[in-house]
Ligand code: FES
């Protein structure tokens with residue numbers, strides 16, 4: 001994002017506020033309830049979105065040094081991420097190539113050698129098979145290259161590790177990322193580190209959780225006791241960046257900006273900028289830190305959520321620890337308000353009371369997000 005765009009995004013919202021207007025889509029839309037309940041649809045989302053598109057697998061700071069590794073499930077696929085001796089990030093299916101045991105059981109750690117707990121076949125951090133007990137008599141002429149770990153397409157960009165959870169995938173990372181590349185570079189995520197993180201599971205469809213971040217219509221109601229007072233009522237804007245979305249959520253200080261000083265305006269001083277990276281990651285850029293929400297759908301009605309506070313790496317120090325913990329707690333408390341409502345909505349959908357959700361003209365980004373989902377399912 002360049003300076004001119006920062007200024008024009010603020011000007012647009014300031015103008016709406018001054019004239020008592022809102023950022024509106026053309027039409028009211030509806031979203032069928034089956035989208036959030038149907039197990040078949042969930043399986044299609046998993047295979048055509050979560051197993052086919054680039055997914056943010058980690059922040060680079062979660063693989064900080066040569067030998068760092070972590071394990072996770074993406075789209076139901078067990079994945080091992082490593083940083084090898086050359087410093088490059090690798091992604092593998094975390095399954096032994098001998099008889100299929102789970103290769104690495106730990107969540108994270110630091111080593112270059114991964115030995116299967118069943119018969120101790122051993123691979124290095126580049127995925128090459130390095131050891132087979134009693135190899136010669138038992139596996140004569142073993143082609144070690146054919147038994148390398150199954151590699152997944154992976155790249156490290158903008159301080160993030162992007163993986164496609166399909167060993168046969170041929171993703172076009174550039175096509176997927178180009179529309180948001182300028183913004184992600186501007187966000188400077190590569191200069192940040194992990195200040196705090198929590199993981200838990202919610203009884204809600206993953207799309208409800210994404211949708212909850214895409215409008216400011218609820219701020220003064222759901223968040224009346226937390227962040228609500230810091231935001232004008234029902235004011236935000238959005239723009240599609242390919243399949244991704246940039247939302248701008250102005251703070252009350254926007255009213256006091258002096259138009260004559262526009263050249264000096266900085267968007268993060270007067271608004272939160274939210275990047276919804278398709279399908280299921282949201283980065284909320286605040287003044288001095290970023291709240292990152294990652295969703296890992298488990299079923300149509302259950303989603304694992306990871307909330308991470310990213311802060312300037314140089315400022316993640318003992319003396320600043322309390323500051324980041326406080327910010328992380330504010331984020332967590334605010335999101336807990338959203339998540340309580342999201343779980344209640346899921347239960348409401350399951351009750352059969354409604355056949356559709358209704359998206360008003362303030363909630364256009366929710367419709368556009370669902371259109372992207374539909375596009376990949378088609
Ligand atoms: S299953 Fe892994 S070494 Fe046998």
Ligand SMILES: [Fe+2]
Pocket residue numbers: 212213218219222223338
């Ligand atoms: Fe909210």
